[in-house]
Amino acid sequence: MTRAATGPVQVTGEVLGVKRAGAFHHLTLVAAGVAERFRPGTFVALTVGGDLSQRLLRRTFPIYRARPTGAYGGTVEVVLATGDDGSDWLSRLGGGARLDVLGPLGRPFALPKEPVTCTLVGGGHASAPLFGLAERLRERGCAVHMVLGAATETRLFGALEARRAAKTVIVTTEDGSVGMRGSVSAVLPDLLARTSTDVVYASGPHGLLHAAAEAAEAHGAWSQTAVETDMPCGTGVCQACVLPVVGEDGVTRMVRACTEGPVFRGDRVRWRDLGTVPSGTWGAPPPAPTGGPAR
Amino acid sequence: MTAVDLSTSLAGVTLPNPVMTAAGCAAAGRELEPFLDVAALGGVVTRSVTLDPRAGWPPPRMVETASGVLSGTGLQGPGIGGFLATELPWLVQRQARAVVSIAGESLAEFAELARRVGNSPGVTAVEVNLGWPEDAATGRDPYQASKVVNVVRRDVPRGIPVLAKLAPVVHSVVDVTRAVVKAGADGVVLAHTVPGMAIDRRTLRPALGGVTGGLSGPAVHALAVRCVWEVHQALPDVCVVGVGGVRTGYDALELLLAGASAVQVGTMIFHDPSSPARIVAELEAELSQRNLTRVADVVGRAHRPEGELS
Numbered sequence: 001m002t003r004a005a006t007g008p009v010q011v012t013g014e015v016l017g018v019k020r021a022g023a024f025h026h027l028t029l030v031a032a033g034v035a036e037r038f039r040p041g042t043f044v045a046l047t048v049g050g051d052l053s054q055r056l057l058r059r060t061f062p063i064y065r066a067r068p069t070g071a072y073g074g075t076v077e078v079v080l081a082t083g084d085d086g087s088d089w090l091s092r093l094g095g096g097a098r099l100d101v102l103g104p105l106g107r108p109f110a111l112p113k114e115p116v117t118c119t120l121v122g123g124g125h126a127s128a129p130l131f132g133l134a135e136r137l138r139e140r141g142c143a144v145h146m147v148l149g150a151a152t153e154t155r156l157f158g159a160l161e162a163r164r165a166a167k168t169v170i171v172t173t174e175d176g177s178v179g180m181r182g183s184v185s186a187v188l189p190d191l192l193a194r195t196s197t198d199v200v201y202a203s204g205p206h207g208l209l210h211a212a213a214e215a216a217e218a219h220g221a222w223s224q225t226a227v228e229t230d231m232p233c234g235t236g237v238c239q240a241c242v243l244p245v246v247g248e249d250g251v252t253r254m255v256r257a258c259t260e261g262p263v264f265r266g267d268r269v270r271w272r273d274l275g276t277v278p279s280g281t282w283g284a285p286p287p288a289p290t291g292g293p294a295r
Numbered sequence: 296m297t298a299v300d301l302s303t304s305l306a307g308v309t310l311p312n313p314v315m316t317a318a319g320c321a322a323a324g325r326e327l328e329p330f331l332d333v334a335a336l337g338g339v340v341t342r343s344v345t346l347d348p349r350a351g352w353p354p355p356r357m358v359e360t361a362s363g364v365l366s367g368t369g370l371q372g373p374g375i376g377g378f379l380a381t382e383l384p385w386l387v388q389r390q391a392r393a394v395v396s397i398a399g400e401s402l403a404e405f406a407e408l409a410r411r412v413g414n415s416p417g418v419t420a421v422e423v424n425l426g427w428p429e430d431a432a433t434g435r436d437p438y439q440a441s442k443v444v445n446v447v448r449r450d451v452p453r454g455i456p457v458l459a460k461l462a463p464v465v466h467s468v469v470d471v472t473r474a475v476v477k478a479g480a481d482g483v484v485l486a487h488t489v490p491g492m493a494i495d496r497r498t499l500r501p502a503l504g505g506v507t508g509g510l511s512g513p514a515v516h517a518l519a520v521r522c523v524w525e526v527h528q529a530l531p532d533v534c535v536v537g538v539g540g541v542r543t544g545y546d547a548l549e550l551l552l553a554g555a556s557a558v559q560v561g562t563m564i565f566h567d568p569s570s571p572a573r574i575v576a577e578l579e580a581e582l583s584q585r586n587l588t589r590v591a592d593v594v595g596r597a598h599r600p601e602g603e604l605s
């Protein structure tokens with residue numbers, strides 16, 4: 001059987017270390033073959049709880065950094081938030097712990113062919129995949145600007161690193177603990193105009209992605225948004241990670257975030273209808289006259 | 296290591312080994328390509344194909360429970376047209392043994408699905424989904440179930456087995472089996488998911504968009520073993536396929552010992568996409584270690600009196 005050299009691999013990963021990063025944890029894994037195939041925006045799906053675990057679903061994380069070679073072989077790094085029992089378990093792992101790694105999975109950010117101007121927008125720890133992206137964009141001669149937003153200072157990720165990665169960095173917090181008080185949507189229109197941004201890349205909660213997509217559209221820029229959603233398998237087999245996305249033909253379909261995404265064109269996602277199957281979606285039942293759920 | 300003959304008979308069709316994927320748990324099969332060789336499995340059961348395209352239920356569609364998952368995807372899929380145009384040809388081209396699962400909303404729909412699937416080249420067997428939790432009536436009532444099987448059997452060519460997939464939570468799984476076999480089923484698949492529910496810890500509201508869903512995974516394995524055992528005990532000549540919570544080669548062996556001729560792996564594919572291939576290898580080792588040389592010899596073996604060897 002021939003297997004695509006670019007496809008994902010399944011390997012036993014070994015924890016190199018877990019470090020605190022503000023309210024988050026930064027996990028480094030040795031995982032052969034993943035880094036070579038990495039492109040910014042792709043993710044890994046990890047098992048949690050060990051071999052005897054009663055927790056069967058994968059936890060997925062966008063790849064923060066990937067190094068094909070190093071003292072320990074290829075490594076990948078991800079950022080964990082607390083609150084989910086599986087991520088909490090990962091954050092307590094010590095060096096040498098082993099777990100099953102699938103990756104890189106999903107569609108990466110599309111990169112421009114020309115050296116254009118790009119604004120990267122990140123919310124909380126979801127900004128992680130933007131740093132690898134910034135590097136690739138700079139290698140192509142693109143100008144890179146960054147906006148990082150969070151509820152409060154400890155929930156920002158990568159604010160220092162952003163200063164190396166981007167020409168302009170704007171930080172916003174909802175409580176004003178650092179940077180400008182408010183959300184990223186307040187600063188985007190002005191920044192996009194001032195920098196003449198051609199492409200907006202965004203990674204974060206749905207509200208932030210929606211705001212970034214709208215700001216891009218108002219300014220006449222393309223947008224690429226990486227959605228954050230529960231992905232029980234990460235490989236396209238469970239059909240649980242779907243969201244309504246408009247295709248080239250103008251038809252809305254429920255598509256899988258793990259396989260058709262996680263990166264989508266921002267103007268294609270039906271942000272206001274997330275969590276629903278909008279009427280008119282391909283294969284949706286006609287609206288029920290009684291208002292009750294239709295079969 | 297003792298050499299093991301893993302081949303088995305699925306209602307007369309020979310499979311190279313008894314491990315298949317379960318309906319709705321391997322998408323179109325293609326998604327597993329990076330992780331295993333679909334042709335090396337006993338078979339690939341497709342998601343349940345419906346007549347028209349279906350968008351499925353609104354999310355959330357799946358929650359994790361202890362040793363299992365609760366899900367309600369609402370049979371999202373491209374409909375029979377899309378399935379026959381792209382998904383089935385891919386499986387056939389990869390030389391996978393394609394078992395096509397069908398789900399209709401009426402007898403007429405089942406009949407049309409059976410006709411179109413039966414006329415397509417490369418179908419190894421047809422599985423009739425009679426047990427999805429949203430469709431409570433059909434799979435639980437022997438009379439309704441047998442009517443469906445009857446129309447499907449009529450339209451599927453003779454050499455292609457028709458398997459009836461049943462709900463596990465019924466008054467008597469033996470009675471339903473008896474009824475569908477009488478109506479022409481060549482075997483039964485035991486069993487579908489178990490109706491269940493979970494409440495979200497943040498919203499304190501039903502966790503699934505469809506409110507209730509189907510429980511699957513290792514949490515239901517013992518239930519599947521019991522269903523297979525009861526049916527094989529009462530109807531030893533009926534071909535049974537065991538499905539529910541198969542995680543290891545031993546879990547597969549357990550279902551064979553209870554009376555299954557083949558097994559399916561569902562939820563564990565979400566956990567580990569290469570698990571069906573791993574389970575084939577583990578099953579071989581489980582048999583070899585015990586000097587059991589043929590899968591055919593272990594089917595229903597647990598029913599034999601103690602001390603009786605072969």
Ligand SMILES: Cc1cc2nc3c(=O)[nH]c(=O)nc-3n(C[C@H](O)[C@H](O)[C@H](O)COP(=O)(O)O)c2cc1C
Pocket residue numbers: 238317318319320342343364366367368370396424425460486487488509510511512513515538539540541559560561562563
């Ligand atoms: C997400 C999901 C989707 C499923 N879709 C189908 C389906 O389309 N048709 C069907 O007959 N069974 C379907 N099933 C049931 C499985 O095929 C299987 O009977 C059940 O999950 C028990 O096996 P398991 O514990 O190995 O998953 C589905 C199960 C799950 C979890």
Ligand code: FES
Pocket residue numbers: 230231232233234235236237238239240241256257258259
């Ligand atoms: S996470 Fe399972 S299909 Fe996307």
